[in-house]
Amino acid sequence: MKMVQDEVRKGPWTEQEDVLLVNFVHLFGDRRWDFIAKVSGLNRTGKSCRLRWVNYLHPGLKRGKMTLHEERLVLELHAKWGNRWSRIARKLPGRTDNEVKNYWRTHMRKKAQEKKQAVSPSSSSSNCHSSSSTVTAVESSPFSDTGKASFYDTGGPNMAGLEDEHGYSMDDIWKDIDMSEENTIIKPLSPSMASPSWEYCWDSLWKMDDEEESKMFFNTNQLVSRYEYGKASVTG
DNA sequence: AAGTGAGCCAACCGCTATTTC
DNA sequence: TGAAATAGCGGTTGGCTCACT
Structure with a gap:
């Protein structure tokens, strides 16, 4: 089996990409960016992943105007x-x-x-x-x-x-x-991160055993689907 | 209402520092 | 100890939004 991942993606991140990245960061930590970039299936560089995490997805981030x-x-x-x-x-x-x-x-x-x-x-x-x-x-x-x-x-x-x-x-x-x-508005970085669907997503992830986890590398679409489903249920 | 310019933000690039083997 | 890999940093740029004309 060979995954065809020709071009490295650049430019703005989609919500799906964000969700994937956050998931994999929670699984593997926020240091092995090259690894995360590979296993997540995101056609992004590790560098790009790190930047997205640090500048946008990290839960500790504060948005809004400077005080x-x-x-x-x-x-x-x-x-x-x-x-x-x-x-x-x-x-x-x-x-x-x-x-x-x-x-x-x-x-x-x-x-x-x-x-x-x-x-x-x-x-x-x-x-x-x-x-x-x-x-x-x-x-x-x-x-x-x-x-x-x-x-x-x-x-x-x-x-x-x-x-x-x-x-x-x-x-x-x-x-x-x-x-x-x-x-000052302090809110989660992505709307998704505060949503019930998000919690559900995490919950599922943490319950995975190793085998499941390895399978997940090839089923990342499911994560996105779950997320989308949950999001739809939240937004109406 | 449409066009234009400025402000702002996200993301990329290239270089350096640090870590790992 | 040195080389390679990886992470981090600062500079820059492209594009979106909004206010103004």
Whole structure:
């Protein structure tokens, strides 16, 4: 038997692909991406799978607009670390490096435009956020690490830089964020992940024995079918 | 109502770092 | 210890959405 999988798929992910990927990540963990890419039957690269998981499918992700405090954090940490997006993202629970990066790009584009209009060129400084309304918060550099990490915080090698001289702790920041996030939508990444069908899907998976599991590699369509069925029953 | 441009986000690419054998 | 494989990171781009004209 030979599976004909010629072209590697690129471009936007479909819901079915998402479901498959999430299933296989739960089965095999979120490290063996090449393996997952192969056994899942997705014609994607491991790299692509990882990216999809990290940036979109991971259950710990938070969607919606950046809160004021998150904005401040981004500004502060970028001032400190530069374009170390993943590092910055680790300090923003539920945010990805991609998200932070995208935010920064648009944010800074805006700021640059504002700056052009509002500030004379000679007054610019090394701080790239000089015309921002959040400048005061940023300039005070008030953050320290309390160990509250984002979902993929690996406890990175060097957080000592943040554990320093300032009185306003990360705890305070997080408390503020918690309060402000009453208005922030935190939802599962895919509609599917909160649905009964999703739970059913997991339930079935976890009950599988090894043999079943190996069979599943060749029956991934069933997963999608289950999912679709469940989804239909939810949505009406 | 249609056209246009800007903003935003998801995904890819290339390079580097880390892990495994 | 070195090579190969894999994972991770940062930069870039393409396409979709929405506001404005």
